[in-house]
Amino acid sequence: MxxxxxxxxxxxxxxxxxxxxxxxxxxxxxxxxxxxxxxxxxxxxxxxxxxxxxxxxxxxxxxxxxxxxxxKQPKQPAEAKPPETTTAETLLLEALRSAVSIASTLESEVSIKFSTQDIIKLALILFIQKSSENLN
Structure with missing residues (x-):
């Protein structure tokens, strides 16, 4: 069955x-x-x-x-793009990074201690040099 x-x-x-x-x-x-x-x-x-x-x-x-x-989810505005940095700002940031790098290298090679003011002065000198190179 x-x-x-x-x-x-x-x-x-x-x-x-x-x-x-x-x-x-x-x-x-x-x-x-x-x-x-x-x-x-x-x-x-x-x-x-x-x-x-x-x-x-x-x-x-x-x-x-x-x-x-x-x-419904409200439409979100497009993300605001950060304003593009000017070339002067970019040059200043590069100069500051270079100054910090130079100071740290010299501090490790020679027993010289750089102050914050010394690093800023070096950055300004590098910035002025780079700015004058870009103008020419």
Missing amino acids: IKRIEQQKPQNSKLELVQGTVQQINDRGIKVNDRWYNFSKFLKEKPEIAPNDNVVFLADQNFISKFIAVE
Whole structure:
């Protein structure tokens, strides 16, 4: 005698309330809380959703059955670019770095201790030399 085993889908499937921020989106579903949810074919209304939108929806076994709320993220202004440094600023920074490098090298080779004022004076001398080279 052969017994027939029938697998039945449970009649009372559990709806899950999902709330979170959309991480990714494609034509079949969305990723929320590190989990993918597909749009159900019975979904009546599919709102426009973008990454970083906050959503609340009902899901039945990873299928979105109803959207309850969609909160759009406000458009953020483009990141302000830092103003470009002028060539004088760049030359001054290079001169200061060079002065620190020269002072540290001399301190390690010869037992001379440079003060902060000495390093600044050296940096200004290097800056003036570099500036005059760039003008010519």
